[in-house]
Amino acid sequence: MTAPAVKVRDLVMRYGATTAVDGLSLTVETGTITAILGPNGAGKTTTMETCEGYRRPHSGTVRVLGLDPLAQHRELSPRVGVMLQSGGAWSAVRAEEMLRYVASLHASPLPFAPLVERLGLGSCGRTPYRRLSGGQQKRLGLAMAVVGRPELVILDEPTAGLDPQARRAAWDLIEQLAASGVTVLLTTHHMEEAERLAAFIYVVDRGRVVSSGSPAELTSSGARNTIRFRAAPGLDTASLAAALPAGCTAHEYAPGAYQVDGPVTPQTLATVTSWCAAQGVMPESLAVERHTLEDVFLQLTGRELRS
Amino acid sequence: MTSLDLSPAPGAQPLPHMVAAHALMETRLLLRNGEQLLLAIAIPLLLLVGGAEAGGLIDLGPGRRIDVLTPGVLALAVLSTSFTSLAIATAFERRYGVLKRLGASPLPRSGLLLGKVASLLVIEAVQLSLIAALALALGWRPSGGVYAVAAVGLLVTLGTSAFAALGLLMAGTLRAEATLAAANLVYVVLLAAGAVVVPLAKYPEWMQPVVAALPSGALAEGLREVTAGAPLGWQRLAVLACWSAGAAAVAVRTFRWE
Numbered sequence: 001m002t003a004p005a006v007k008v009r010d011l012v013m014r015y016g017a018t019t020a021v022d023g024l025s026l027t028v029e030t031g032t033i034t035a036i037l038g039p040n041g042a043g044k045t046t047t048m049e050t051c052e053g054y055r056r057p058h059s060g061t062v063r064v065l066g067l068d069p070l071a072q073h074r075e076l077s078p079r080v081g082v083m084l085q086s087g088g089a090w091s092a093v094r095a096e097e098m099l100r101y102v103a104s105l106h107a108s109p110l111p112f113a114p115l116v117e118r119l120g121l122g123s124c125g126r127t128p129y130r131r132l133s134g135g136q137q138k139r140l141g142l143a144m145a146v147v148g149r150p151e152l153v154i155l156d157e158p159t160a161g162l163d164p165q166a167r168r169a170a171w172d173l174i175e176q177l178a179a180s181g182v183t184v185l186l187t188t189h190h191m192e193e194a195e196r197l198a199a200f201i202y203v204v205d206r207g208r209v210v211s212s213g214s215p216a217e218l219t220s221s222g223a224r225n226t227i228r229f230r231a232a233p234g235l236d237t238a239s240l241a242a243a244l245p246a247g248c249t250a251h252e253y254a255p256g257a258y259q260v261d262g263p264v265t266p267q268t269l270a271t272v273t274s275w276c277a278a279q280g281v282m283p284e285s286l287a288v289e290r291h292t293l294e295d296v297f298l299q300l301t302g303r304e305l306r307s
Numbered sequence: 308m309t310s311l312d313l314s315p316a317p318g319a320q321p322l323p324h325m326v327a328a329h330a331l332m333e334t335r336l337l338l339r340n341g342e343q344l345l346l347a348i349a350i351p352l353l354l355l356v357g358g359a360e361a362g363g364l365i366d367l368g369p370g371r372r373i374d375v376l377t378p379g380v381l382a383l384a385v386l387s388t389s390f391t392s393l394a395i396a397t398a399f400e401r402r403y404g405v406l407k408r409l410g411a412s413p414l415p416r417s418g419l420l421l422g423k424v425a426s427l428l429v430i431e432a433v434q435l436s437l438i439a440a441l442a443l444a445l446g447w448r449p450s451g452g453v454y455a456v457a458a459v460g461l462l463v464t465l466g467t468s469a470f471a472a473l474g475l476l477m478a479g480t481l482r483a484e485a486t487l488a489a490a491n492l493v494y495v496v497l498l499a500a501g502a503v504v505v506p507l508a509k510y511p512e513w514m515q516p517v518v519a520a521l522p523s524g525a526l527a528e529g530l531r532e533v534t535a536g537a538p539l540g541w542q543r544l545a546v547l548a549c550w551s552a553g554a555a556a557v558a559v560r561t562f563r564w565e
Contacts, residue, residue, distance in 0.1 A: 052411050053410075053411070054407070054410065054411075054565075074415055077319070077411060077412060077413050078317045078318050078319040078413040079315075079317040080411070082408070082411035084404055084407065084408055084411075086404065087403045087404030087405070087407070087408070088403070088404045088405060088407065088408030089403065089404075089405060089408070090336055090399075090400065090403065090405055091399065091403055092336055092339055092340065093332075093336060097332075097335075101328060101329075101332050102412060104320065104324075104325075104328040105319065105320055105325050105328060105412050105413045105414050106317070106318060106319065106320065106413060107316075107317075107318030107319060107320055108316045108318060110311065110312075110313070111311070114310070114311045115311060118311055144408070146313065148317060148413070149313070149314070149315055149316040149317055150315060150317050151315040151317055173313075176311075176313055177313050180312070180313040180314040180315075181314055181315060182313060182314075182315055
């Protein structure tokens with residue numbers, strides 16, 4: 001197995017009295033897409049910027065492609081493509097001109113025309129940066145991150161504010177990057193995006209990793225799924241709970257409406273139906289609800305809005 | 308859809324190539340900016356014509372008017388490009404995340420600085436050529452020959468270095484809007500009270516040592532002296548070198564990239 005592309009161990013970052021990152025560890029395997037998912041202010045951007053060599057860790061270690069992002073920045077920078085959350089271009093520079101400029105710093109940049117076409121930047125190529133739409137600025141930022149043919153790209157919210165077509169084009173490009181052997185580390189708020197793109201997801205909140213795994217792992221084993229059914233009211237849910245595998249709960253949330261929560265396996269489902277048979281009741285509208293990544297995310301990070 | 312090979316092939320261009328690319332980029336952006344062009348070229352040329360024609364308005368002292376005026380206008384052009392334009396442009400690069408984004412590019416910080424200096428020198432070469440050509444057409448007769456040309460080159464280089472260090476010091480510490488205001492204010496104050504256009508000898512006696520110690524005073528006065536055939540005073544060079552070294556030392560410690 002090759003060494004991981006990014007390795008963060010026990011990272012702590014503080015701004016004055018605020019701790020932005022609080023003992024965070026993560027690993028990005030070479031050639032994969034890894035997503036950092038978390039609410040605003042969770043420490044995602046700070047973590048990425050430490051990997052990009054913008055910030056010095058208060059404690060902990062960060063290695064990118066085996067190098068120290070600060071001490072070995074010169075060696076590292078041509079190998080890593082960076083997309084900032086916003087900005088990064090002169091306000092008067094034309095989109096095409098900016099992309100050509102970044103390309104001119106690299107030894108063997110991507111061919112210009114196909115890249116522009118892929119990201120739909122042709123129609124706004126002569127438009128000054130300040131007059132590009134938010135989506136066009138994002139697409140230019142993505143083009144600037146990949147134009148130098150890097151080994152690793154670090155993308156901070158690459159599709160925030162993109163329309164569905166542009167988002168799809170960005171996803172296709174990101175997937176093709178991984179298929180071509182480029183490692184991708186990205187942050188996102190979009191569950192759909194993380195679920196579709198990432199092989200591995202870190203859910204980050206308040207500067208810590210609160211959960212991690214593949215999308216399937218996060219939504220099945222990590223989460224408490226639900227079985228619902230309707231039957232006669234007033235059944236003995238305590239005996240149902242006793243029959244269920246450990247970790248499951250059962251309750252009647254409305255008269256005649258029952259809910260089983262827990263790790264839902266075929267065994268759990270069989271237990272519910274045989275318990276119903278033993279009670280002589282017919283479970284109607286029986287449904288297994290697999291939690292989405294969004295449910296998992298809200299479970300882990302809380303439902304209240306944060307400023 | 309045209310196929311696009313995204314497989315990794317990382318690498319940086321050699322430093323001189325990157326510096327040239329950056330210098331070209333900055334020069335193009337400046338030439339596209341109307342306000343900057345006004346400051347860099349239109350104002351000095353207008354001042355030259357206006358000052359040469361409007362005889363009695365400002366007393367420039369003894370000597371032919373155009374011979375006194377031209378070196379001052381040359382100094383003003385250097386001030387506008389290497390201090391005011393540089394400070395404003397760099398402050399907005401900081402504000403818009405350009406410096407941050409370039410920090411992640413293969414262009415090292417030294418390359419960024421070299422690119423900026425190269426761009427300044429290109430713009431100054433254009434400015435100084437235009438001003439000199441117009442001045443000669445208006446009857447400017449510089450003396451001193453080859454020695455004066457070399458002395459002008461040395462003074463302009465040192466002056467650029469002093470003003471650029473001061474400009475970067477300002478751009479790296481103040482907010483963009485504050486830099487915009489302050490850089491223009493300093494330009495106007497030095498134009499009025501920094502011996503740029505009006506020779507040092509015309510200032511009240513008590514002010515003269517102060518004005519001579521300003522980078523604008525040292526540069527303009529030095530240019531007036533050498534183009535009049537006088538030797539290059541070491542005090543002028545010393546003043547410019549001190550401002551350069553002092554401002555650069557502070558800028559290196561205080562410059563914030565974001």
